[in-house]
Amino acid sequence: MISANLNTKILSVFIMFSNGRITMRLLTDDLRAKVLSIITPTQSEIDRQQKTIEELTIAIASYASEHGYQYSFILPQGSTGQKQTQLRGASDIDLFIGIDPNEYEHILALPRKQRSAELDSLFDRFIKEWFIPALSKIPAQDMRKTYSQHPYLSASYMGSDVDVLVCFDIPAERIASEGPITAVDRTVHHSAYVASRLNTRLRDDVRVLKSFVRACHAYGDACAVGQMGFTGVSLELLVINQQGLEGALQRIIDLREKPLDPLGRSKKQLLTKLSFKDDFVFIIDPTDTSRNIASSFSERAYNWVSRRAYELLDAKGDETKILDMVIEKAIPTTPPPDWLIPHLFIFEVCSDESKHYTVNRDKLYRVCRRISREISFERTGEPRFGQNTFEILLEGTRFAIGFLVERTDIPHTYARRGPPVGSSGMDAFIAAHKGVYQKEGYLWVDARRKWVNVREMIRSMMTEYLPAGFILQSGISETGWRIANILYRVILPLERFPIKARV
Numbered sequence: 337m338i339s340a341n342l343n344t345k346i347l348s349v350f351i352m353f354s355n356g357r358i359t360m361r362l363l364t365d366d367l368r369a370k371v372l373s374i375i376t377p378t379q380s381e382i383d384r385q386q387k388t389i390e391e392l393t394i395a396i397a398s399y400a401s402e403h404g405y406q407y408s409f410i411l412p413q414g415s416t417g418q419k420q421t422q423l424r425g426a427s428d429i430d431l432f433i434g435i436d437p438n439e440y441e442h443i444l445a446l447p448r449k450q451r452s453a454e455l456d457s458l459f460d461r462f463i464k465e466w467f468i469p470a471l472s473k474i475p476a477q478d479m480r481k482t483y484s485q486h487p488y489l490s491a492s493y494m495g496s497d498v499d500v501l502v503c504f505d506i507p508a509e510r511i512a513s514e515g516p517i518t519a520v521d522r523t524v525h526h527s528a529y530v531a532s533r534l535n536t537r538l539r540d541d542v543r544v545l546k547s548f549v550r551a552c553h554a555y556g557d558a559c560a561v562g563q564m565g566f567t568g569v570s571l572e573l574l575v576i577n578q579q580g581l582e583g584a585l586q587r588i589i590d591l592r593e594k595p596l597d598p599l600g601r602s603k604k605q606l607l608t609k610l611s612f613k614d615d616f617v618f619i620i621d622p623t624d625t626s627r628n629i630a631s632s633f634s635e636r637a638y639n640w641v642s643r644r645a646y647e648l649l650d651a652k653g654d655e656t657k658i659l660d661m662v663i664e665k666a667i668p669t670t671p672p673p674d675w676l677i678p679h680l681f682i683f684e685v686c687s688d689e690s691k692h693y694t695v696n697r698d699k700l701y702r703v704c705r706r707i708s709r710e711i712s713f714e715r716t717g718e719p720r721f722g723q724n725t726f727e728i729l730l731e732g733t734r735f736a737i738g739f740l741v742e743r744t745d746i747p748h749t750y751a752r753r754g755p756p757v758g759s760s761g762m763d764a765f766i767a768a769h770k771g772v773y774q775k776e777g778y779l780w781v782d783a784r785r786k787w788v789n790v791r792e793m794i795r796s797m798m799t800e801y802l803p804a805g806f807i808l809q810s811g812i813s814e815t816g817w818r819i820a821n822i823l824y825r826v827i828l829p830l831e832r833f834p835i836k837a838r839v
Contacts, residue, residue: 362582362648363544367655371662372540375547377424385416385427388494391474392431396500399470405462408434408505413523415568418531421542423550427496432524433462434505437517444517452486455518459487459502467500484692485519512624525623530572541581545571548585550664552644553822554637557694560667560729560822562634563701566641570619570629585645591617591630591638598622640830667729667818668825676824679835681739681791682816683798684809691805693730700728700735703801710797711741711790716783718750721790723834725827729819734809737798738819740827741790742834748788754779 363371377385389412396410414430415422437444443454463481467489471479476491476498489500504517508525516522534542549555549566559565574584577596587596595603595618606612606620612628617638621627630638644661651657672680687696704726711721722742729736754769755761756778766772769781787793798808828835 362585362652362658364655367658368540368544371544371547371659374663375423375543376540377422377426381424381427382420384494385422385429385496388496388498389416389429389431392429392471392476392493392498392500395470395474396431396433396467399466399473403466405466406436406439408436409524410434411524411527413527415546417527419527419534419539419572421530421534421539421546421568421572423543423546429496429498430523431498431500432520433467433500433502434524435502437504437506440504456486462502463487463489463500471500480689482689482692484695508623512626515624515626522621522624522627526569526621529623530569530576533576534572538575538580541584542572542575544581544662545575545584547664548644548648548662549641551662552641553664553667553826554641557697558730559634559637560819561640561727561826562637563697563728564632564634565637566633567629570633573619573622573629582649585649588645589642589649591619591642596620597625599625636827636830640826643830668821669814669817670821671817672820672824676740676828676835678744679740679742680820680823681741681794682812682820683737683739683794684811684813684816685735685737685798685802685806686733686809687735687807688805689733693733696805697728697730697735699803700737700806703798703803704728704737704739706801707794707797708739711739711793714750714752714783714785716752718752720785720787721746721793725823725831725833727819727822727827729815729822731815731818734813734815735806736813736815736819738816738823739794740823740833740835744790746785746788749782749784752781752783754781 393410399405400407409432411417411432411434412429413432414428415426416429440458443451443458445451446454460481468479471489471491471493474493476493479489479491481487482490482499486502488502491498491500501520502518503520503523506516506521511522511525546555546568549571552565553560554562554565556565556567571584574587574596575581578584578587587594593603595601595606597606597618597620599620601620603618606615606618606628609626611626612618612631615628615631616635617630617633618628619630621629648658648661651661671677685700687693708724708726711724712719714720721744724739724741726737726739728738754765754772757774762779765779765781772779772781774780787796802808827833
């Protein structure tokens with residue numbers, strides 16, 4: 337039995353009872369202090385963020401008062417708002433302007449498509465006639481309208497990147513029963529829920545967990561391992577639910593089979609819900625239990641974070657390894673080994689800023705999925721260049737796209753299978769093709785390929801399929817070599833792929 341006279345420092349290395357026994361914390365007091373000294377914002381940084389928020393709020397509120405704009409609240413959201421779970425150097429500020437839905441019933445009563453268009457028009461007017469004139473007086477810099485689900489304003493002020501968004505001021509109970517009007521209407525309720533349940537230690541645990549996921553390069557929409565990684569609110573909810581870092585890490589590992597659901601539903605029960613049928617992990621929104629916060633996670637990102645979480649917990653006692661795993665480092669730019677280079681194809685594109693970067697990212701993923709399918713198989717279904725995979729990395733306005741492909745060059749002809757011998761389509765197939773022969777009960781013909789080199793095929797399709805607003809670049813920048821290293825250091829070890837190191 338543990339003596340009550342043990343001093344606080346010794347007690348602090350213990351965390352919980354697990355299967356009837358006490359387990360040690362992952363971070364000793366000294367290591368925890370060291371990690372937090374690296375990732376926690378300085379007081380001057382926090383003060384600057386608060387001053388930025390205050391000046392932005394005053395500018396928007398004053399202009400509204402002078403020109404008759406009505407609003408319910410102006411509040412910062414996200415990690416730099418009331419939650420205060422931001423990491424050092426994370427100076428992004430999301431300022432939400434809440435408006436009363438009762439004032440816009442004439443719009444909200446419209447059919448969905450028309451309503452969305454009218455909301456776009458409304459928010460666009462707010463940006464042009466309210467937000468930009470208000471922030472011009474401070475003055476903010478680099479102001480531009482950006483579009484995600486709806487238009488919003490992006491700007492820079494006092495060294496911070498600022499987004500000014502409109503949301504509807506809707507009670508949590510109404511959202512839970514009717515759903516939100518816009519995707520960001522839930523955010524203020526998330527902030528209140530998280531902030532009310534964090535104490536100093538749990539807030540620091542959130543920061544360590546966020547830093548770990550960022551070190552995995554699998555955080556949010558800046559994810560380099562999959563299209564979308566773990567979001568900040570998902571990590572906050574994991575820490576709150578498990579009451580600490582270690583429990584949250586273990587919960588990540590178990591998440592595929594054990595949903596995080598305030599209603600206690602099993603995965604089997606959740607999958608019966610139509611809106612959840614395609615989800616593979618579940619972190620149910622405590623403010624709206626009909627929503628899965630984890631529905632946006634890429635399976636690749638989850639698998640990587642889960643694997644690294646297991647390795648991190650297994651590293652208990654190895655302070656050097658733990659520190660290496662929880663502090664984010666830049667992705668290397670060194671070229672991968674020679675044996676991989678023939679199978680690696682890197683393309684880079686630049687985009688304009690008229691659309692939110694996540695909109696551009698999603699467009700590129702659709703393009704790359706199409707290319708991936710087409711380089712795998714001929715249009716008639718026969719194998720082409722074999723198994724392949726790809727990943728995308730965004731830095732600024734530059735996207736690097738990396739493909740790994742099993743076979744890089746293939747013969748000019750391939751055996752194309754036709755209809756079964758004796759079938760109704762047999763005569764038509766023979767009439768349409770020369771050199772038809774029979775084998776294994778089917779008609780066959782040796783068909784000529786359009787593409788025999790995969791690089792040429794991918795480049796041609798990139799040029800053909802890229803949407804407006806993207807420009808294919810020449811050469812490989814550091815961004816390109818970083819995505820090459822994601823494929824080499826993360827994707828190859830994580831996923832089964834028929835390319836192995838040659839000794």
